[in-house]
Amino acid sequence: MSSTTLYGGASGRRVTVRDLAAAKQRGERWPMVTAYDAMTARVFDAAGIPVLLVGDSAAMVVYGYDSTLPVTVDDLLPLTAAVVRGSSRALVVADLPFGSYQTSPGQALESAARFMKEAGAHAVKLEGGRRIAPQVEALVSAGVPVMAHLGLTPQSVNVFGGYRVQGRGAAGDELMADAKDLQRAGAFSVVLECVPADLAERVTASLDIPTVGIGAGPATDAQVLVWQDMVGLTPRPARFVKRYADLGADLDRAARAFAADVVSGSFPGPEHAYT
Numbered sequence: 318m319s320s321t322t323l324y325g326g327a328s329g330r331r332v333t334v335r336d337l338a339a340a341k342q343r344g345e346r347w348p349m350v351t352a353y354d355a356m357t358a359r360v361f362d363a364a365g366i367p368v369l370l371v372g373d374s375a376a377m378v379v380y381g382y383d384s385t386l387p388v389t390v391d392d393l394l395p396l397t398a399a400v401v402r403g404s405s406r407a408l409v410v411a412d413l414p415f416g417s418y419q420t421s422p423g424q425a426l427e428s429a430a431r432f433m434k435e436a437g438a439h440a441v442k443l444e445g446g447r448r449i450a451p452q453v454e455a456l457v458s459a460g461v462p463v464m465a466h467l468g469l470t471p472q473s474v475n476v477f478g479g480y481r482v483q484g485r486g487a488a489g490d491e492l493m494a495d496a497k498d499l500q501r502a503g504a505f506s507v508v509l510e511c512v513p514a515d516l517a518e519r520v521t522a523s524l525d526i527p528t529v530g531i532g533a534g535p536a537t538d539a540q541v542l543v544w545q546d547m548v549g550l551t552p553r554p555a556r557f558v559k560r561y562a563d564l565g566a567d568l569d570r571a572a573r574a575f576a577a578d579v580v581s582g583s584f585p586g587p588e589h590a591y592t
């Protein structure tokens with residue numbers, strides 16, 4: 318399938334959560350990538366990526382922290398607004414950062430409302446199992462589409478003791494029960510991060526809503542990657558990352574060539590100057 322199938326035909330409208338539900342019914346897989354600024358959002362949107370995630374991974378790839386924990390709603394709001402402005406067809410999902418939804422359903426709604434009102438997000442994502450089902454219910458009944466996130470949920474890295482595969486053995490049954498509870502609470506999809514491929518396959522077969530895999534094998538309904546990982550900007554990407562470009566090396570070459578031209582005086586040339 319071409320991902321443009323999800324692009325609402327000739328109407329030019331944005332992808333909706335109903336389109337994603339229909340794709341699951343048709344057995345169509347779709348891609349999702351992260352985006353944090355208007356220019357890359359425009360490129361991914363034009364390439365036919367139907368869902369853009371303004372991930373709290375921005376903490377690491379935009380803000381330079383070593384985990385997702387420090388980033389705040391105020392940090393992510395302008396990035397989300399830029400991605401919405403840079404795209405015209407994709408559904409834009411905003412990640413609720415650590416500490417912005419765990420306290421109560423009311424806190425989750427306040428945070429989500431800011432992303433929808435101030436940045437124009439079309440949906441939010443939050444991490445956790447049945448513990449946050451009340452938050453999911455409150456958001457959905459207030460009109461906020463929710464993407465859930467199970468498995469290696471990076472906001473809980475300190476509980477996991479590192480970035481490790483989750484859901485092996487009996488923990489797989491727990492994850493399955495969480496996924497069903499989140500679907501019951503009204504989530505429109507669920508990210509499965511770093512879980513065994515056979516567990517992801519069973520969860521995908523058991524749910525009516527689409528699963529989005531990252532390090533979860535080939536059977537999920539969708540796949541997501543952090544864009545900097547996908548194009549070779551991340552120095553040590555995880556095993557589950559496939560590199561589709563080597564922009565790190567290209568940027569390095571460009572920066573060195575520019576520096577050499579400036580030092581030698583060969584840039585700017587006459588064609589770059591005004592008379």
Ligand code: KIV
Pocket residue numbers: 351370371372373374375412508510531541542543
């Ligand atoms: O923050 C993020 O980028 C994510 C994806 C990796 C799923 O949550």
